[in-house]
């Protein structure tokens with residue numbers, strides 16, 4: 039029996055139908071703009087989310103970096119959440135490779151950046167003491183939470199009043215749309231650029247798409263080449279990603295339902311604290327010092343979790359966790375704590 043892998047939604051394996059879609063895909067040289075399957079993916083996602091153009095890239099990290107490098111010049115600054123992926127979990131790429139200074143803002147518990155703090159962090163224009171504040175970046179979903187739509191509009195207003203570009207790290211944009219009862223296009227419509235991961239809950243093996251204006255995407259394409267991200271006959275991967283968009287969006291609701299079931303079952307256990315999930319991420323806190331024993335015991339039962347960064351553990355439901363797998367995971371937790 040394959041393990042029930044709750045470590046991340048990046049671990050999904052392509053379905054047979056997805057592999058089939060990849061196998062048959064027409065391909066060409068994407069660096070020359072010739073790959074029909076890559077072009078089809080970029081055009082359809084741009085169309086669906088309301089942008090002029092899209093760029094298929096190997097990872098969400100690269101997609102966010104390209105957005106930052108396309109919006110900002112050397113010596114510019116971007117405003118970003120202190121716990122945002124783009125700031126904290128991407129190796130400092132904006133600073134290292136883009137010469138772009140991050141200005142982190144402490145995230146509120148719901149993942150928003152308090153607008154008074156954002157406003158206070160915008161540097162006076164024209165004063166050579168300061169980096170030039172150029173961009174505001176948000177993340178949705180944020181730690182599995184859906185950012186409120188009115189907030190997206192208020193933050194846009196603040197950004198635009200101050201001449202800032204407005205970027206969304208929408209790694210899990212479709213989870214936000216499905217859980218929030220809205221469309222990905224409506225969420226995306228607030229932003230100048232959006233990065234979407236196809237390799238998370240949507241279940242494609244590899245890839246993200248950056249969306250924006252033609253001008254922005256042309257710049258991003260150039261930086262992609264500079265970073266070594268020109269990827270020739272990438273059409274098979276693109277076709278698998280298109281298959282994911284065709285077949286795996288609405289079913290994200292199943293992942294959210296299972297996350298809720300998991301959270302409810304774990305909340306009933308002694309010694310486990312659970313944050314109520316909105317999407318496919320469940321955060322639990324277990325007594326300090328027991329994480330390693332928990333992970334080892336679950337592994338024996340064929341359930342994988344990532345434990346190691348403190349008492350708080352993230353559990354993730356996805357395409358490869360079905361109802362049986364979920365029941366096995368819950369039973370394994372009960373065995374340890376019960």
Ligand SMILES: *Cc1c(COP(=O)(O)O)cnc(C)c1O
Pocket residue numbers: 096097098099100102123124177207209210235237246
């Ligand atoms: C996974 C993730 C990314 C980037 O993903 P990679 O493809 O692993 O580089 C960016 N932002 C968020 C919020 C993510 O969860």
